[in-house]
Amino acid sequence: MASVSNARSFLCTGPHHEYPVPKCLGFHLLKVLDAATIRFYEFPIEVVELIYLRYLSFTYNGKLPASISKIQNLEYLIVHQYLSILSFEACRSYLPMEIWNMKKLRHLQVMGSDLPDPGSNSVPLYHLSTLLGISARSCTKKVFEKIPNLRRLGIQIELALDVPTKPLCCFDHLPYQLESLKCVIVNPKVVVAERLPVSIFELRYLRKVTLTGLGLPWHDMRSFGKLPRLEVLKLRCNACRGRVWETNEVRFQELRYLLLEDVDVENWHADCYSFPLLEQLSIRHCYKLKKIPSEFGKMLRFGTNPTLKKIKLVDCGESVVASAKQIVDEQVELGNELLQVYVESSADDRKLKS
Numbered sequence: 001m002a003s004v005s006n007a008r009s010f011l012c013t014g015p016h017h018e019y020p021v022p023k024c025l026g027f028h029l030l031k032v033l034d035a036a037t038i039r040f041y042e043f044p045i046e047v048v049e050l051i052y053l054r055y056l057s058f059t060y061n062g063k064l065p066a067s068i069s070k071i072q073n074l075e076y077l078i079v080h081q082y083l084s085i086l087s088f089e090a091c092r093s094y095l096p097m098e099i100w101n102m103k104k105l106r107h108l109q110v111m112g113s114d115l116p117d118p119g120s121n122s123v124p125l126y127h128l129s130t131l132l133g134i135s136a137r138s139c140t141k142k143v144f145e146k147i148p149n150l151r152r153l154g155i156q157i158e159l160a161l162d163v164p165t166k167p168l169c170c171f172d173h174l175p176y177q178l179e180s181l182k183c184v185i186v187n188p189k190v191v192v193a194e195r196l197p198v199s200i201f202e203l204r205y206l207r208k209v210t211l212t213g214l215g216l217p218w219h220d221m222r223s224f225g226k227l228p229r230l231e232v233l234k235l236r237c238n239a240c241r242g243r244v245w246e247t248n249e250v251r252f253q254e255l256r257y258l259l260l261e262d263v264d265v266e267n268w269h270a271d272c273y274s275f276p277l278l279e280q281l282s283i284r285h286c287y288k289l290k291k292i293p294s295e296f297g298k299m300l301r302f303g304t305n306p307t308l309k310k311i312k313l314v315d316c317g318e319s320v321v322a323s324a325k326q327i328v329d330e331q332v333e334l335g336n337e338l339l340q341v342y343v344e345s346s347a348d349d350r351k352l353k354s
Contacts, residue, residue, distance in 0.1 A: 012037045031055065039082050047071070062094065069098035075127070077102075078109040100146065106130065112156040112186070114138050118146040132182070139170035152180040159187050159213075168214070171200045178203050185213030201226050208232040211239035218245040218265065225250045234259040243267060243288075247274045256280070256307075264288050272298035277307050284314040291323035297330045306331075312342045 009032035030050050035058040043060060047053070048067045056071070057078035064079070079094070094113050099105075100122040107130040115138040124146045131147065132154035139155060155170055174181070181203075196216060201223045207230060218240045224230060231254050240263055247270040252258075255275055261284040270293040281296070283289065296308065311324045324341045331339050 008032065010034070028052075033057070035059070036078070036080055064094055064096055064099075066096045066098045068096065069101045072102065073104055074102055075104050076107040077105060078107070079111070079113075081111045100125065103127070107132075109133055109154075112158060115143055118143060122146060124148055136170035139173060141173040144173055144175050147175070150175050150178065153178055154182040155184070157183070157185045159185050168196060171197045174200065174203060176203060177205055179205050180208040181206060182210040183212070183214065184210075185215075187213075196220050196223070198223075203227065205229060208234075210234040210236065212236040214239050216240045218242045221245065221247075222250050225252050229254055231255060232257045234261070235263055236261045238263060240265070244269070247271075247293075250274055251276065253277070258282070260284070260286055260289075262286070266290055268293055270295045275299060275308075279307050280310045280312070281308065282312045282314075283316055283320065286316055286320070289316065289320055291319050292327065294323065294327070297327040306336050306338065309338050310340055310342065312344075314344045315346055316343075 006029055007027045008029060010027060010030055011032070011034045028050065029052055031052050032055040033047070033050065033053060034055065038059060040058055040060040043062060043065060044058070045065070045067070047056065047058075048065070048070045050071060052073055053071050054073055055076040056074060057076070057080070059080040059082055061081050068077075095110065095116055097116045097119070099108075099116065100118050103123065103125065105125055105128045108128060109130070109132040111133045112135050113133065114135050126149055128147050129149055130152040131150060132152070133156050134154070136155055136157045144150065153174070157170070170183075181200075204227070206227050209224065209227075209230065209232070211234070213236075215238055221235075221240060224233060230252065233252070233255060234257075236259070242264070243266045245265045245268045247268070249271065251273055252275050254277060256277060256279045258275070258278060258280075259282045261282075263286055265286065266288045267290060272295045274295070276299065278299070281292070283292070292311070299306075299308065311327070313321055313324060321341075321343055324343075328339050328341050331337070
């Protein structure tokens with residue numbers, strides 16, 4: 001038992017555990033506590049006595065107590081929530097003011113919560129580089145000034161609440177050093193949203209962008225070609241709306257990975273210089289898309305060092321699959337056998353590789 005009491009990590013893996021569960025929080029030397037699969041209906045107050053804890057992940061719908069700040073060595077705090085009949089308004093802020101006293105925090109992940117006002121006397125969280133799941137209301141100049149080394153940001157927008165205040169204004173004060181940006185509208189409306197602020201295209205260090213549910217016009221994507229370091233672009237669940245996506249005369253200079261998922265585009269136009277360094281193209285559930293631009297084959301044909309190695313299609317139309325295979329066949333004839341196509345279909349549960 002002595003060896004158990006000296007445990008440094010406690011991981012709850014597998015399926016979600018039923019409640020109540022033995023909390024097993026008497027291991028005072030714990031550094032890692034991953035209890036994401038456990039639903040806590042009351043805050044496990046024993047946690048705040050784990051003074052050596054560096055990683056804490058759990059599932060809880062209530063407000064965190066101020067005493068959470070007693071865990072001064074904590075570097076990773078991840079708070080999941082389970083489905084509840086409570087309105088989002090009732091639980092929009094569950095972080096205490098004392099969160100700003102946790103000086104060693106590197107990673108903070110919540111689910112659409114408002115950050116408390118940092119106050120003029122609070123010390124900046126210099127180590128905090130990842131902030132995920134915060135509300136659009138928290139994306140203020142004052143908040144970001146207190147997180148001067150933020151590199152990775154995830155914003156979760158509840159549209160019913162945020163529409164009156166123009167939710168995309170959350171992009172107005174993004175830190176210049178940001179490298180990864182994820183923005184999700186959890187209950188998108190089937191309308192074209194407001195235009196993206198030009199300030200987002202001034203983020204010269206941005207490498208990864210994930211957009212979900214924004215309903216942007218496709219021509220807004222042209223401006224993403226101006227980001228000099230963009231390597232990953234993921235467009236999910238009506239991130240953009242419209243029948244045509246024109247990438248002619250647009251050059252995504254550094255893009256390596258492109259994902260289109262649940263978008264309503266029908267016609268996609270490109271030229272042979274649009275994606276010069278693309279390595280992987282993934283298209284999922286784009287039922288209206290007619291084909292992949294044939295210029296993808298020309299990109300490989302005219303490139304001195306072909307980069308595209310993988311096209312993955314999930315639940316796409318037969319014409320899309322045919323266009324992908326045609327690109328592969330053309331490349332085989334040219335002696336390039338690196339490019340492969342992976343096809344998955346839930347209709348007949350088939351997985352094909354060519």
